[in-house]
Amino acid sequence: MKHNTIYLILIALVTAAFVVVFDMFPRTRISELEKRELTKFPVFSWQRLWSGEFTSGVSAWFSDSEPFRDQLMTLSMQFSHLMGIELGEENVRISLPQESSSCETPADSLAPSAGDEVAQPTDDPNFTLEENAKIANAGIIIVGSGANVRALMAFGGDAKGGKGYADVANLYQQTFAADGVQVYCMAIPTAIEYYCPERVQSRTKSQLAVTEHIFSCLDPQVKSVDVYYALRRHRSEDIYLRTDHHWSPLGGYYAAEAFARVAGVPFRDLTHYDRRVVHGYVGSMYGYSKDIAVKKAPEDFVYYVPTEVEYETTYINYQIDEHYQVTAEGRPVRSQYFFHYKDGNGGAYCTMMGGDNKITQVRTKTPSHRRLLVLKDSFGNMLPSYLFYSFEEVHVVDARYFTKDMVEYVRDNKITDILFANNIFSAYSHATTNAYRRFLHQRWTPPSTKPKETEKASEPQADDTQENGLKEDSTKREN
Numbered sequence: 001m002k003h004n005t006i007y008l009i010l011i012a013l014v015t016a017a018f019v020v021v022f023d024m025f026p027r028t029r030i031s032e033l034e035k036r037e038l039t040k041f042p043v044f045s046w047q048r049l050w051s052g053e054f055t056s057g058v059s060a061w062f063s064d065s066e067p068f069r070d071q072l073m074t075l076s077m078q079f080s081h082l083m084g085i086e087l088g089e090e091n092v093r094i095s096l097p098q099e100s101s102s103c104e105t106p107a108d109s110l111a112p113s114a115g116d117e118v119a120q121p122t123d124d125p126n127f128t129l130e131e132n133a134k135i136a137n138a139g140i141i142i143v144g145s146g147a148n149v150r151a152l153m154a155f156g157g158d159a160k161g162g163k164g165y166a167d168v169a170n171l172y173q174q175t176f177a178a179d180g181v182q183v184y185c186m187a188i189p190t191a192i193e194y195y196c197p198e199r200v201q202s203r204t205k206s207q208l209a210v211t212e213h214i215f216s217c218l219d220p221q222v223k224s225v226d227v228y229y230a231l232r233r234h235r236s237e238d239i240y241l242r243t244d245h246h247w248s249p250l251g252g253y254y255a256a257e258a259f260a261r262v263a264g265v266p267f268r269d270l271t272h273y274d275r276r277v278v279h280g281y282v283g284s285m286y287g288y289s290k291d292i293a294v295k296k297a298p299e300d301f302v303y304y305v306p307t308e309v310e311y312e313t314t315y316i317n318y319q320i321d322e323h324y325q326v327t328a329e330g331r332p333v334r335s336q337y338f339f340h341y342k343d344g345n346g347g348a349y350c351t352m353m354g355g356d357n358k359i360t361q362v363r364t365k366t367p368s369h370r371r372l373l374v375l376k377d378s379f380g381n382m383l384p385s386y387l388f389y390s391f392e393e394v395h396v397v398d399a400r401y402f403t404k405d406m407v408e409y410v411r412d413n414k415i416t417d418i419l420f421a422n423n424i425f426s427a428y429s430h431a432t433t434n435a436y437r438r439f440l441h442q443r444w445t446p447p448s449t450k451p452k453e454t455e456k457a458s459e460p461q462a463d464d465t466q467e468n469g470l471k472e473d474s475t476k477r478e479n
Helices: 002-024 046-051 053-064 069-082 163-179 198-203 207-216 228-232 249-263 285-289 378-382 406-412 424-428 430-439 451-456
Strands: 133-135 140-143 150-153 182-188 223-225 273-281 299-306 311-320 326-329 333-335 358-364 371-376 393-398 417-423
Touching: 140 285, 150 285, 163 182, 163 207, 163 406, 163 417, 163 430, 182 207, 182 249, 182 424, 207 228, 207 424, 223 249, 228 249, 249 299, 249 378, 249 417, 371 378, 378 393, 378 417, 417 424
Parallel strands: 182 223, 182 417, 371 393, 371 417
Antiparallel strands: 133 140, 140 150, 273 299, 311 326, 311 333, 311 358, 358 393
């Protein structure tokens, strides 16, 4: 009887603790783990109450914004990790990753399917890869153990996909041919193409096959930029981030070198750059995979700042809503190109340009008389700074955020070269190619917004950048 009383008292205390925490502590607004803004409390109206939309919104808010959300999720992952819960090939769960904010996951990523093996590189006899792997949430394969853990996003594209990406590059070449503009097409592979163990290759499909199909559909006037093999030659180096779905700045360097060769412009090697490091970086794959092993394997985010060229950066920043739709366009503002992130900051991928929701214009002192426009997703952020030695101007437009008429923009800015630089998920996506088509002759009407709210979008989206990111980059340097 005594034991039953103690048991009931313990249950009552735990229940009371949960009531106090969930009802009285402040609700979580942003999840750093999931890299997203959590559900907001719904706006009340009698109509929404009558339809049931308000009460369902309250329920979604209550369950999504619980206090200490990230800490509780991390604790759950810790328990799973300690108990050795691991999904093998015979018991695979694959789902789609959620959209993120700036520096986000590739748009319209495809659910992978079994059956086709990825073509694996074999030209480096010294390259080795730890073979233990497991399938985690969101179609992510976790490879390796300890400090060498790598998270890979499975790809499900068909070998005959991606034609729309080639078609839109062809369309731009035809549109601007009379202006003497040269169009280039680059499809960027993701890490799984080079680091997927053989025993789980059936969970992803060949990105090389899709890339080759894209290039086969290009008009002869459009120049293809093959970065697949350029990256493959350097796969034993840190060309992809282990804890993020993006490649690394070093991967971007080798791709920019390949592009410069095709474009016939000068290119400087890394001796002309200052190497800088953000230590303890854990990227997007921790939140996507929900695997504590990724968090326990932080890496160095290493980037390179050009030191022998003068340049000036101007941004036109976009304000976006919770659905990542543009609601306002800011005035041109000058700022730095590289933003400082402290050690351990998960937003360090936004070091270049501070994010995606903007138009970037870089004017250099390079007397090339050529002006480059980069049409990209977040992978393309790694390319422009390696081309400051190559072009007089470099303009950067993201496929998700652009409100101007592209024909007018290209002609007004005297663009001479246009580079499509998108990762294979985006290149495969109809949303990406439809956006590029729309840009050519769009007329965007902004909704009513307060001017001050628009200016806030000019700040980088990391909450601990030095002076809100507006102070000169002073990240630690390593020789």
